Amino acid sequence: MHEAVQAVILGVLTGGVYALMASGQTLIFGVMKVVNLAQGALVILAAFLSHSLFTAWGVDPFLSVLIIAPLMFALGAAVQWLLLRPLHQDDAALLSLLVTFAVALGIEGALTVVYHTDYRTTRPAYVDRSWRIAGYQVGEVRLAAFALSLITLGGLWMLLSRTRFGRSVRATVQNPVAARLLGVETARVAALGFGLGAATAAAAGAVYGMVYSFNPNSHYDLISRLLSVVILGGLGSLGGTVVAALVMGVASSLVGALASPVWSDFSFFVVLLAVLLLRPQGLFGARLRGAL
Amino acid sequence: MRRRLGRYRRYGPGLAGLAGLAALVVFPLAVSAPWLVTVGLFTLMYAALASAWNLVGGYAGYPSLGHAAFFGMGAYAEAIWWTHRTAGSGYGPFWTLPPIGLAVAAVAVPVAWIAMRTRTDVFAIVTITFLFVVQTLAFNLRGLTGGAQGVAMPVAPFTPATFERPFYYAMLALLLLALAMSYGVLHSRLGLALTAVRGDEDKARSVGVPVGAAKLTAFALSVVVTAMAGGVWAYYLSFIYPQFAIDPLLSIGMVLMVFLGGRGTLWGPVLGAFVVAPAQQYLAYRFGASQLYLLAYAALFVVVMLVMPRGALPTLRDRIRRAEARA
Numbered sequence: 001m002h003e004a005v006q007a008v009i010l011g012v013l014t015g016g017v018y019a020l021m022a023s024g025q026t027l028i029f030g031v032m033k034v035v036n037l038a039q040g041a042l043v044i045l046a047a048f049l050s051h052s053l054f055t056a057w058g059v060d061p062f063l064s065v066l067i068i069a070p071l072m073f074a075l076g077a078a079v080q081w082l083l084l085r086p087l088h089q090d091d092a093a094l095l096s097l098l099v100t101f102a103v104a105l106g107i108e109g110a111l112t113v114v115y116h117t118d119y120r121t122t123r124p125a126y127v128d129r130s131w132r133i134a135g136y137q138v139g140e141v142r143l144a145a146f147a148l149s150l151i152t153l154g155g156l157w158m159l160l161s162r163t164r165f166g167r168s169v170r171a172t173v174q175n176p177v178a179a180r181l182l183g184v185e186t187a188r189v190a191a192l193g194f195g196l197g198a199a200t201a202a203a204a205g206a207v208y209g210m211v212y213s214f215n216p217n218s219h220y221d222l223i224s225r226l227l228s229v230v231i232l233g234g235l236g237s238l239g240g241t242v243v244a245a246l247v248m249g250v251a252s253s254l255v256g257a258l259a260s261p262v263w264s265d266f267s268f269f270v271v272l273l274a275v276l277l278l279r280p281q282g283l284f285g286a287r288l289r290g291a292l
Numbered sequence: 293m294r295r296r297l298g299r300y301r302r303y304g305p306g307l308a309g310l311a312g313l314a315a316l317v318v319f320p321l322a323v324s325a326p327w328l329v330t331v332g333l334f335t336l337m338y339a340a341l342a343s344a345w346n347l348v349g350g351y352a353g354y355p356s357l358g359h360a361a362f363f364g365m366g367a368y369a370e371a372i373w374w375t376h377r378t379a380g381s382g383y384g385p386f387w388t389l390p391p392i393g394l395a396v397a398a399v400a401v402p403v404a405w406i407a408m409r410t411r412t413d414v415f416a417i418v419t420i421t422f423l424f425v426v427q428t429l430a431f432n433l434r435g436l437t438g439g440a441q442g443v444a445m446p447v448a449p450f451t452p453a454t455f456e457r458p459f460y461y462a463m464l465a466l467l468l469l470a471l472a473m474s475y476g477v478l479h480s481r482l483g484l485a486l487t488a489v490r491g492d493e494d495k496a497r498s499v500g501v502p503v504g505a506a507k508l509t510a511f512a513l514s515v516v517v518t519a520m521a522g523g524v525w526a527y528y529l530s531f532i533y534p535q536f537a538i539d540p541l542l543s544i545g546m547v548l549m550v551f552l553g554g555r556g557t558l559w560g561p562v563l564g565a566f567v568v569a570p571a572q573q574y575l576a577y578r579f580g581a582s583q584l585y586l587l588a589y590a591a592l593f594v595v596v597m598l599v600m601p602r603g604a605l606p607t608l609r610d611r612i613r614r615a616e617a618r619a
Contacts, residue, residue, distance in 0.1 A: 035413045093413045102593035109586030224424040227417045262432045269425045
C-alpha cells in the first residue's frame with residue numbers, strides 16, 4: 001500500500017511535467033490544427049540550453065526559463081511564419097505534420113553536432129534533496145516543477161481567457177474565416193500562438209533536464225507520450241490535457257512501481273488504444289472536421 | 293510528327309522501363325567495388341519500401357508513419373527463425389521471406405483496422421505511436437528478441453567478392469513486386485476505390501464504395517513488401533538491434549522519397565528513392581556521420597514541402613502539358 005501511495009504521489013508530480021510539455025502541443029493544435037511533432041524536440045532543445053547555461057555560468061535551471069522562453073518563442077513563431085504559413089491549403093494538415101517532423105529532425109541533427117550523443121542531466125545542488133511528508137518521499141525538484149507547471153498553465157489560461165490577444169486566439173480557433181472578417185489578423189495570431197506553445201517548452205525542458213537524463217535522440221521518447229496525452233485529453237482542449245497528463249502520469253508510475261519499470265511506457269499506449277476504440281474524440285474533445 | 297509522338301507515348305515508357313531493368317540487372321556484374329553494390333542494394337530497398345508506402349500513403353491518402361514497425365517485424369521474424377538453424381547453401385533464408393511477409397501482413401490488418409478509424413494527421417500520430425510500441429516490445433521481450441543485445445543470424449556463406457549480389461537481386465525482386473502491385477492497383481477497381489477514399493471518404497462510402505475493404509487491402513499489400521524487405525535487410529546484416537530495425541527515420545525516409553517523387557504515381561517513389569538513398573548512403577560512407585543526413589533530410593523535406601508539395605513527377609507533367617498546350 002505504501003508503495004502504491006508513493007507511486008501515486010510521484011505520478012501526480014510527473015503528470016505536472018507532462019501537462020507542461022503537452023499544453024504547448026495542445027495550444028498549437030488548438031490554434032492552427034497543426035499536430036506539432038517537434039514539440040518533444042523543442043523540450044529537449046530547451047533542456048540542453050538550460051544545461052549549458054547552468055554548467056557554463058551557473059544559472060539556476062528555474063531562472064534559465066526566463067532566458068530560454070523568449071528564444072523558444074522566437075523559434076516557434078519563425079517556424080510558423082516561414083515554414084507553415086506558405087503551405088498549400090488543400091492538404092495543409094498532412095504537410096504541416098511532415099514539416100514539423102522535419103523541424104524535429106533538424107533540431108536533433110543540430111544538437112547532435114553541438115553536444116554529441118552522450119546522456120546528461122542538469123544537476124544543481126538541490127536536485128537530490130527531498131522532504132518527508134507523513135512518511136512519503138517528495139522530491140524538491142519535482143515539487144518545484146509541479147508548481148512551475150501550475151504557474152505556467154495558470155498564466156496560459158489567464159492569457160487565453162482574459163486578454164485581447166487571448167480572445168483573438170480563441171476566435172481563430174473557433175472560426176478562422178469569421179475571425180478574419182472581424183479584423184483579427186489570423187496569420188499573426190497563428191505565429192504568436194505557435195511561439196507561445198514553443199515558449200512553454202522552455203519551462204518543460206528546464207524541468208525535464210533535472211528530472212531525467214537526456215540526449216539529442218530523447219525527443220523520440222517524448223513524441224509518443226505527448227501525443228497520447230493530447231489525444232486522451234481531446235485534441236485542442238487545455239483542461240483535458242491537464243487531466244490526461246495527470247491520469248497518464250499516475251498510471252505509468254503505478255505500473256512502474258507495481259509491475260516493472262520497463263512496462264510503464266506501455267500504459268500510455270494501452271490508454272491510447274482504449275481511447276481510440278471507445279471514445280475517439282478523447283475525454284473532453286469535440287469531434288473535429290472529420291479527423292476522427 | 294504527332295503520330296510519332298503518339299507511338300512514343302505508347303511504347304516509350306515500356307521500353308524505358310525494360311532498359312532500366314536491364315541496367316539494374318547488369319549493374320552488380322559490371323561494377324567491381326562492393327561498396328557501390330551496397331549503395332545499389334540500399335537504393336533498391338528504399339525504392340521498394342517507398343513504392344509499398346505509396347499504396348497506403350499515396351493512393352489511399354493515409355500517411356502511415358509506422359511502416360518501420362512492419363519492416364522491423366519482418367527483420368526480427370527472419371532473424372529469430374534462422375538463429376538456431378544453419379543457412380546451408382545460403383539461399384534458404386530467402387525462401388522464408390514470402391511466408392514472413394504474409395504473416396506480418398496478417399498482424400498488420402487488425403492494427404490497420406483500429407488505426408484507420410482515424411484520418412490524416414491523427415492516423416499519422418496513431419501509426420507513429422504504434423512504431424514506438426513495437427520498438428518497446430523489441431527492447432523488453434528479451435526472451436524472444438534478445439532485448440538491447442539484439443539477435444544474430446548465421447552469416448551468409450557467399451564469397452566475399454560477390455557477397456552483396458544475392459541480396460541485391462532479392463531487393464530488385466521486391467522492387468519489381470512492389471511496382472507490379474502498384475500497377476495492378478492503379479489499373480483496377482481497387483485503385484478507383486482508393487482514389488475515391490483519398491478524395492472524399494464519406495462520399496465514397498455513401499455511394500457504395502467498399503471503403504474499409506479497399507483500405508485494408510492496400511495496407512496489407514504494402515506491409516507484405518515492407519516486411520520482406522526487412523527480412524532481406526536482417527539477413528544481409530546478420531545482426532539486428534531494436535533501435536536500427538525499428539527506426540522512425542526509416543518511416544520518414546519512405547515518406548520523404550514518396551513526397552519528393554510524387555504521391556500516388558507509379559514512378560514517383562522510385563525516382564525519389566533513386567535520388568535520396570544514394571545521397572544518404574554516400575554521406576554515411578564518406579563522412580560516417582548520421583547527424584549530417586538528419587540535417588540534410590530536414591532541409592530537403594522543407595524544400596519539397598514549400599516548393600513542390602505534390603512531388604517532382606506531377607509538377608513536371610504539368611509543366612510539359614502546359615508547354616504543349618502553348619505550342
